[in-house]
Amino acid sequence: MSTPRVVHYLNQFFAGIGAEAEADTPPGRKEGAAGPAIALQQALGDRARVVATVYCGDNYAVEREGALDEILALIAREQPDIVVAGPAFAAGRYGLTCGEVCARAQAQLGVTAVSGMHPNNPGADLYRTKVYLARTRDSALGMGEAIQAMARLALKLHAGERLGSPQAEGYLPTGQRTPYFAERTAAQRAVDMLLRKAHGEAYTTEWPVPEYHRVDPAPPIRDLSRARVAIVSSGGVVPRGNPDRLEAAYATKWLKYPIADLETLSPEQWQSVHGGFDTTNINQDPNRMVPLDALRALEKEGKFGALHDQLYTTTGNTAPIPTMRRFAQEILRDLQDAEVAGVVLTSA
Amino acid sequence: MAKEFEAAGIPVAYITTLDSLAQSVGANRIIPGKAIVNVTGDPTLPPEDERQYRKALIAKALEALTTPVEGVTILR
Numbered sequence: 030m031s032t033p034r035v036v037h038y039l040n041q042f043f044a045g046i047g048a049e050a051e052a053d054t055p056p057g058r059k060e061g062a063a064g065p066a067i068a069l070q071q072a073l074g075d076r077a078r079v080v081a082t083v084y085c086g087d088n089y090a091v092e093r094e095g096a097l098d099e100i101l102a103l104i105a106r107e108q109p110d111i112v113v114a115g116p117a118f119a120a121g122r123y124g125l126t127c128g129e130v131c132a133r134a135q136a137q138l139g140v141t142a143v144s145g146m147h148p149n150n151p152g153a154d155l156y157r158t159k160v161y162l163a164r165t166r167d168s169a170l171g172m173g174e175a176i177q178a179m180a181r182l183a184l185k186l187h188a189g190e191r192l193g194s195p196q197a198e199g200y201l202p203t204g205q206r207t208p209y210f211a212e213r214t215a216a217q218r219a220v221d222m223l224l225r226k227a228h229g230e231a232y233t234t235e236w237p238v239p240e241y242h243r244v245d246p247a248p249p250i251r252d253l254s255r256a257r258v259a260i261v262s263s264g265g266v267v268p269r270g271n272p273d274r275l276e277a278a279y280a281t282k283w284l285k286y287p288i289a290d291l292e293t294l295s296p297e298q299w300q301s302v303h304g305g306f307d308t309t310n311i312n313q314d315p316n317r318m319v320p321l322d323a324l325r326a327l328e329k330e331g332k333f334g335a336l337h338d339q340l341y342t343t344t345g346n347t348a349p350i351p352t353m354r355r356f357a358q359e360i361l362r363d364l365q366d367a368e369v370a371g372v373v374l375t376s377a
Numbered sequence: 378m379a380k381e382f383e384a385a386g387i388p389v390a391y392i393t394t395l396d397s398l399a400q401s402v403g404a405n406r407i408i409p410g411k412a413i414v415n416v417t418g419d420p421t422l423p424p425e426d427e428r429q430y431r432k433a434l435i436a437k438a439l440e441a442l443t444t445p446v447e448g449v450t451i452l453r
Contacts, residue, residue, distance in 0.1 A: 052413070088413045092394060122413070125398065155401050244380040246405035246446045247388040253443050263378065264416070310415040314427075317418025320392075322428060323435040333439055357381030364387060371442035372382050372389045373435065377413045 033077040033110035033187055037066035038100065038130050040123045044084035049307035052122075054086030056099045058107075065176060069113060072180035077187075081107045087122040088306070097126075101133050109140055111183050116145030116175035117152060119167040119347045121305070124152025131160040141187040145175045148201060149349055157201040161186060164201050167347065256370035259337035261360065263345030263353070263376040264311065264318035265303030266294070277304030278346040283356040285363070289338035293322040305346035306377050318375055337369050345376050379404040390438035392416060400449050406441040407451045408434070 041047060041054040043064045062070045062079040070079045083103045090096045104112060112134040114127035124146045131142035145163030146153050153162060163178035165171045178199045185192060195202045211218070218235070225232040250256045267275050273284050294315035301308040301318055311318045319340060328336050341360050345353065364372070379389040383405055393399050394416055396409040410416030417434055419427050441452045 092412055121395070121398075125395070151395075151398050151402075155398070242380075243403050243448065244384045244405065246448065246450075247383045247386045249388055249443045249445050251443075253439060256442075258439070258442070261378065261382075306413050308414075310418065310420050313420070314415075314418060316431065317415040317420075320417040320431050320435050323417070323431040326428075326432055327435060327439065332436065353378050354381055357378040360378075361382060361385050361387075364382070365385070369387060371439075372379075372387055373438050373442075374379050374382075374389050374391045375410070375416055376391075376393045377395070377416055 032075070034108060035069070035073065035077050035079045035111045035113060035183070036104045036107045036109040037062065037069055037079055037082050038104065038112065038114040038127065039064055039066065039082060039084045040090070040117075040120070040126070041084060041086040044082060046084065046086075050309075052086045052088035052307060054084070055089055056083065056085040056096065056103055058083050058103050065116075065172060066113075068173070068176045069180055072177050073184065076184055077111060080109065083107075085126070087120070087126065090126040091122045097129055097133060100126075100130055101137060104130070104134060105138055109134075109138070111187050112138075112140055112142040113179050113183055114142070114144040116163065116165045116172065116179065117147075117150055118165055118169060118171065118175075119147045119150055121151040121347075124150035125155065126152075128152040128156030128160055128162070132156060135160065141183060143179050143183045143186065145179045146201075149347070153201055158204045161192075161203065162201045164195070164199050250371050253333045253371075254331055255334040257335050257337055257368060258324070258333050258371045258373060259339070259341065259364055259367075259369045260288075260319060260321065260324060261341040261372050261374045262319050263343050263348070263374075265301045265308070265344040265346070266299060266311070266315055266319045266340075266342050267302055269298055269300050271300070271302050275302055275342070276344055277302050278344065278348075280344040280346075280348055280352070280356075283341060283343035283360060285339040285341050285360075287338060288321060288336070288340045291321060292325050294319055303344050303346055303377070318377075320373070320375065324373070334370075337364075337367055339363065379406075388442045390441040392434065392438055396451050400451060403449055405446055405449055406444070407449070408438050408441055409451065409453060410434070
């Protein structure tokens with residue numbers, strides 16, 4: 030049997046093209062292994078061969094119609110047996126693209142596909158039931174371990190070997206249920222867990238309560254012309270100089286700033302500190318993330334009652350869901366006090 | 378954040394470029410934005426045209442606040 034052919038998909042940064050400024054790079058290909066694909070080849074040894082590295086800019090991949098088709102076409106031309114994508118760590122656009130590339134490679138090309146990302150990556154919950162995702166750290170500090178894990182998973186899957194549990198093999202739970210006989214009954218394990226919890230001892234849940242829940246839509250505003258509307262954004266928009274030190278990632282706070290006297294957000298007075306994408310365009314015109322000028326214009330025309338006098342702002346980059354929920358609950362108190370009837374929320 | 382506000386009875390018009398992600402997470406009123414780097418703007422347009430584009434986008438967002446929806450909805 031000939032050596033399995035591997036294609037490694039990377040974003041523009043890991044392919045060595047450039048950082049956020051090059052996020053619009055269209056799909057391309059490099060011969061053999063480039064960037065982290067070199068480490069992948071080392072991890073694979075002589076059991077598989079990286080024949081090409083395919084890449085695409087993060088923005089191009091998530092924004093352009095047909096981008097995924099273009100990427101898959103480049104991959105297909107290499108006639109791979111295995112596709113490895115990422116690892117994407119905590120990078121949302123990259124994680125979404127890696128997941129989709131692998132899902133399509135499996136479905137359309139019938140090949141083994143593996144990616145890797147942090148459990149909080151937006152791509153993780155979307156793709157872990159479709160694609161095996163190695164569990165990685167949240168930054169490229171974890172590159173070495175991630176590559177090892179992806180190589181191991183790829184080879185095992187390609188060989189048709191049975192994978193052990195997510196914990197044992199280092200991948201994100203896929204939602205698959207495999208029946209097995211436990212040594213102790215569920216009743217015994219549950220009581221044991223309860224006693225540990227009651228005594229303040231460490232315990233491990235067998236099933237983490239899933240985070241994504243559906244919320245019934247709030248009823249629509251009946252009379253917009255009299256409604257107070259608030260603007261909230263997770264795009265990291267702050268007064269120039271970031272006086273209250275909003276973080277570029279892993280935000281620990283949300284902030285509010287008075288906007289009652291403002292007709293627009295000027296680039297001299299405002300900026301974005303969001304660390305997850307290139308903020309150049311927003312820094313030229315902050316209305317491109319917090320659309321104050323448009324809201325004021327529509328308010329003046331009487332399209333809605335009044336714009337709430339505070340801007341609520343935070344950075345959504347790599348923010349864990351529980352944190353953002355807490356921020357929203359805190360902001361909610363302000364909104365309810367002011368009888369805000371509706372919110373315009375913006376993010377990248 | 379959108380779901381927390383909605384759960385409290387305040388409708389949210391969520392403008393984002395990653396509308397498919399917002400859909401999967403379950404925001405109820407989603408309006409697709411222009412691009413990652415300028416969600417409510419378009420620097421390829423002359424300034425006045427860009428302001429008109431943004432105004433139309435926000436008008437759509439405000440309309441979403443008055444629109445009854447059954448669940449996750451992308452309003453283009």
